[in-house]
Amino acid sequence: MTKILVSIKRVVDYNVRVRVKPDGSGVITDGVKMSINPFDEIALEEALRIKEKGLAQEVVVATIGPADCQQQLRTALAMGADRALHVQTDAAVEPLTAARVLMKLIEKEQPMLAILGKQAIDDDANQTGQMLAALWDRPQATFASKVEITGSVARVTREVDAGLETLEVDLPAVITTDLRLNEPRYVKLPDIMKAKKKPLETLDMASLGVEARERYKQVKFEPPAARSKGIMVKSADELVTALRKKGLV
Amino acid sequence: MSRILIVVEHDGTRVNQATAKCVACAAAIPGAQITLAVFAADGAAVSAAAAQINGVAKVLRVDHASYAHPMAAAIAPQLARLAAGHSHVFGPSTTFGKDLMPRVAALLDAPQLSDIMAAESATRFRRPIYAGNAIVTVEIPAGSTVVATVRSASFEAAGSGAAAAPIESVAADVAPPAHTRFVSVTSAKSDRPDLQTARKVVSGGRALGSADNFKILYSLADSIGAAVGASRAAVDAGYAANDMQVGQTGKIISPELYMAFGISGAIQHLTGIKDARTIVAVNKDAEAPIFEVADFGLVGDLFALVPEIEKLIAAK
Numbered sequence: 001m002t003k004i005l006v007s008i009k010r011v012v013d014y015n016v017r018v019r020v021k022p023d024g025s026g027v028i029t030d031g032v033k034m035s036i037n038p039f040d041e042i043a044l045e046e047a048l049r050i051k052e053k054g055l056a057q058e059v060v061v062a063t064i065g066p067a068d069c070q071q072q073l074r075t076a077l078a079m080g081a082d083r084a085l086h087v088q089t090d091a092a093v094e095p096l097t098a099a100r101v102l103m104k105l106i107e108k109e110q111p112m113l114a115i116l117g118k119q120a121i122d123d124d125a126n127q128t129g130q131m132l133a134a135l136w137d138r139p140q141a142t143f144a145s146k147v148e149i150t151g152s153v154a155r156v157t158r159e160v161d162a163g164l165e166t167l168e169v170d171l172p173a174v175i176t177t178d179l180r181l182n183e184p185r186y187v188k189l190p191d192i193m194k195a196k197k198k199p200l201e202t203l204d205m206a207s208l209g210v211e212a213r214e215r216y217k218q219v220k221f222e223p224p225a226a227r228s229k230g231i232m233v234k235s236a237d238e239l240v241t242a243l244r245k246k247g248l249v
Numbered sequence: 250m251s252r253i254l255i256v257v258e259h260d261g262t263r264v265n266q267a268t269a270k271c272v273a274c275a276a277a278i279p280g281a282q283i284t285l286a287v288f289a290a291d292g293a294a295v296s297a298a299a300a301q302i303n304g305v306a307k308v309l310r311v312d313h314a315s316y317a318h319p320m321a322a323a324i325a326p327q328l329a330r331l332a333a334g335h336s337h338v339f340g341p342s343t344t345f346g347k348d349l350m351p352r353v354a355a356l357l358d359a360p361q362l363s364d365i366m367a368a369e370s371a372t373r374f375r376r377p378i379y380a381g382n383a384i385v386t387v388e389i390p391a392g393s394t395v396v397a398t399v400r401s402a403s404f405e406a407a408g409s410g411a412a413a414a415p416i417e418s419v420a421a422d423v424a425p426p427a428h429t430r431f432v433s434v435t436s437a438k439s440d441r442p443d444l445q446t447a448r449k450v451v452s453g454g455r456a457l458g459s460a461d462n463f464k465i466l467y468s469l470a471d472s473i474g475a476a477v478g479a480s481r482a483a484v485d486a487g488y489a490a491n492d493m494q495v496g497q498t499g500k501i502i503s504p505e506l507y508m509a510f511g512i513s514g515a516i517q518h519l520t521g522i523k524d525a526r527t528i529v530a531v532n533k534d535a536e537a538p539i540f541e542v543a544d545f546g547l548v549g550d551l552f553a554l555v556p557e558i559e560k561l562i563a564a565k
């Protein structure tokens with residue numbers, strides 16, 4: 001059976017203005033809205049479209065994190081994923097650890113494709129997909145804005161600094177999503193009910209043989225330097241005069 | 250002593266500025282000994298240019314036909330091999346470096362720090378998280394290789410012109426994988442300055458309403474020698490090309506002047522422009538969050554104000 005593995009991270013919702021705790025020990029997450037990382041919603045949408053075209057038979061979503069992550073897995077199931085895997089841990093999960101866990105899931109599931117977000121909007125690391133591709137010794141097509149699958153080859157258009165790059169990769173492969181790949185579907189109420197019956201398996205890191213070791217320490221969190229308050233000008237004339245005074249125009 | 254290996258980003262002939270900024274970041278580490286690695290089909294010109302950058306002790310030149318277009322799957326295993334004996338491996342925080350470096354880190358079984366904005370010591374770095382809403386200081390245990398991408402907006406490019414560093418040719422001894430093939434790259438050709446290094450940037454948002462309307466921004470930009478950027482909403486709507494997106498998930502820039510027209514100032518956008526020296530915002534909504542970061546704010550209709558500003562600048 002041809003499968004697609006999609007990884008889903010639970011993150012602080014993109015609309016929340018995140019603040020640092022006064023003691024600098026972290027950021028405030030208590031009582032803050034949590035969501036599926038937006039890039040992972042795009043990843044799931046792409047997997048569902050590939051399946052709907054008949055190019056895959058099953059979409060499996062996976063997450064690594066605390067018990068609460070099951071909310072996001074249920075949302076993913078309601079969007080249309082067939083099955084969910086929850087690797088439960090309360091430890092901080094660094095990208096290399098996430099990649100190692102996903103590699104273990106790939107060994108179990110043997111997907112033809114793993115689709116990840118390009119970046120989790122909490123750690124802003126932009127690493128896990130590339131690390132997974134290295135561990136798997138398979139191709140990576142990062143920052144995808146278009147994916148076309150023909151037989152055992154994927155042609156992927158990537159958003160790069162210079163414009164758009166197209167790569168051809170043999171499957172299995174890792175793809176990471178950029179914003180323009182698709183627009184994720186909305187979840188409908190009946191689907192939420194149906195999702196409750198879909199299989200959600202809980203695993204732990206130890207049984208997968210992955211150690212949640214910290215390879216670095218986050219010693220201090222600070223708010224960013226604030227910009228000094230500017231002024232409101234009344235007219236284009238006043239603006240241009242001010243810029244001219246600064247030698248900017 | 251820190252032995253720092255930096256991968257060079259180039260276009261086949263020139264070294265880009267983001268690489269020179271990596272050198273500046275590395276040079277701030279006490280006792281840094283900096284080696285640059287050039288992967289190219291023919292790296293003669295690039296290696297010669299790289300050897301001129303101030304602070305560089307050595308250039309490794311690795312030529313192979315498979316490096317004609319930079320593909321992480323081809324370069325990463327070779328770079329990981331060259332990394333032996335180095336304490337740090339750096340690359341620029343551009344799409345090139347973001348694609349490549351994590352693949353190298355995983356091959357080295359080393360953690361990566363993305364977008365470092367300061368090196369406080371050989372093992373202690375600062376980097377932004379949560380779209381720049383927090384800055385975290387990260388400590389890597391001594392003895393662990395530090396793989397990192399360097400946030401361009403945080404550093405002044407290292408100069409060049411010093412005595413040229415020696416160039417050493419290294420044979421590409423890792424067979425490139427056949428599973429990944431380059432097909433094409435398309436870029437909108439323009440004579441405007443490059444967005445990532447431009448001193449001035451004129452940027453437009455959803456309010457522009459069409460690709461055609463963006464022309465008023467190109468005209469203003471050309472009159473002051475600026476690059477043109479865009480918000481995600483403008484790119485999503487097809488008014489501007491994807492490589493023009495400024496922000497958390499686009500380009501992080503630090504021009505001397507940034508002029509935002511019809512951009513609301515979502516946090517994801519602001520994180521891309523916070524390092525600009527002077528920010529100008531024009532928006533018809535006086536409550537738009539962009540005004541919180543603007544040095545000069547002007548409430549009004551951009552369709553009237555953009556041509557007026559251009560005319561006033563020309564009228565000098």
Ligand SMILES: Cc1cc2nc3c(=O)[nH]c(=O)nc-3n(C[C@H](O)[C@H](O)[C@H](O)COP(=O)(O)OP(=O)(O)OC[C@H]3O[C@@H](n4cnc5c(N)ncnc54)[C@H](O)[C@@H]3O)c2cc1C
Pocket residue numbers: 014038039121453454455456479480481482483494495496497498499500510511512513514515516517518521531532533534537549550551552
């Ligand atoms: C995962 C994720 C990543 C993202 N990454 C980025 C990113 O990298 N970069 C980015 O920019 N965004 C990013 N976004 C999107 C961001 O949240 C905002 O949606 C986006 O920046 C809004 O773009 P805008 O300001 O052009 O549009 P809007 O928010 O719609 O603002 C338009 C503004 O134009 C003003 N306006 C309307 N008409 C006129 C007129 N005639 N004259 C003057 N002003 C006028 C309005 O008052 C309004 O303030 C991201 C979002 C997510 C979820």
Ligand SMILES: Nc1ncnc2c1ncn2[C@@H]1O[C@H](COP(=O)(O)O)[C@@H](O)[C@H]1O
Pocket residue numbers: 007008009010037039040062063064065093095098115116117118119120121123124125126127128129
């Ligand atoms: N703990 C996690 N659980 C599930 N997926 C993850 C996790 N961490 C990272 N990922 C995936 O990797 C992508 C990139 O994350 P990052 O490298 O942390 O920016 C995310 O968009 C997810 O698809």
